Amino acid sequence: MTLNQVVRTFAIIGIIASIANIASITYAYINPETNVTNIIDAFVSSLVFIGLICSYLVQTKDLGGFGLISFIILSIGFILVCGLEWTITFAGPVMESLSPSLNFDNLPSPLIEGMATSFLTFNLGLLFFGISLLKSSKISRWPGLLFIIAIAANFAPPMDDKAWYFINISIIWICWKVWTRKVTAVPESLNSE
Template sequence: MTLERAVRWFAFAAMIGGICRIGMTPSAFIWGGDSDQELTCAFVANILMAFGTFGLYLAQAKEAGKFGFIAFAVMELGLILVTCTVWSSMLRVSPWEWGIVKSFEIGSGMLGMLLFPIASLRARVLPKWACFAMLAMLLVGPIFEKFVALVWGVAYIGLGYAVWSGKTKGASAANLNPGATL
C-alpha cells in the first residue's frame, strides 16, 4: 500500500469519526450527558479520530514542520487519554479517580485542539474553515457544552474530506512518490 493511499484511508477514518462525534450531541439531548448512547458515540469517535489524525498530519507533514509534528503529537496524546477516560466512564469508574491522569487528559486535549489547527493554518494545506471550527470549539465549550461535539465533528469531517478527496493545497501526501510504501 502506498503512503498516499494510507493517508486517504486515515482521512476516511477521520470523517467517520467526525460523524460519530456529531452523534454525541443528539444523544446528550435525548438520553442525557454520559448516557450509554453518548459514551458509545464518544468512544467510537475517539478511536477513529485518533487514527484519522495520522492522515490529517501526514497530508501536511512537510509544510507543517517541527511545530506541526509537536501539535500532532499533543493532539494524539489528548485523543488517546480522552478515549481512556471515556472507557472508564463506560465502565462506571469515575475518571476523576485517576487524579493527575484526568488533569493531564484535559490539558493535553485542550492544548492539542489549540496547537493542531494553528499548525494546520500555518501549513496552508487543509481548509481554513475547518481549522477555525476546531478553534471555535474551544470558545463554544464553556458556554454550550453539548454543542462541542457537533462543532468538533464538523471540523473533522471537513478536514478528513479535504484529504480523502485530494482537495488540499499542495499536500505532502499528494507529492509523494507513487511507489512509496508504508
C-alpha cells in the same frame, strides 16, 4: 498498498467516525438517560483519531516542526481523553455502585488530577495544532480555527460534549479533501514509483 491509499482509507474512516460521533452526541442531548451513546462515543472517538492522523499526514511538510510538536501534543491529549471516556463509560457505573457518595463533579485525588491533565493536554493540543493549521496549512485553515473554537466550547457552560462538534467538523473537512483527492500524502508521480 501505497501511502496515499492508506491515507485515503484513514480519511474515510475519519469521516464515518466523525459523522457517527456527531450523531451520538446529538442523540445524547435528546435522550440523556441512555449509556448507549457513551459506549458509541468511547468506541468512535478512537476511530476519529485515525482521521486526525490523516489530517497531519497530508500536511507534514507544510506544518513543519511546530506542526509536528503540536500534533504530538494533540495526539497525547486525544489518547488521554479517549482513555478518560472509556473510564467514565465502563468504570464509572461500577465505581458509583461501589461508592454511591462518589460524584464525578467532585472526584477525589488522584482521579481529579488525571482528569485535569487529560483536559489540559487535549486543549493545549487543540490550540497549538489549530495555530499550526492557521499559520502553515495550504489546504485547511478553517479547520484550524474550528479547533481553536472547540477550546472555547469546552469551557462554555454547560460542561458537555459540544466541543466535539467543532472537532469532528474539522476532521471531516480535512478528510473530505483527502478522500476527494484534492490533497495527497505524497505526489501521485512519486507514489507510483
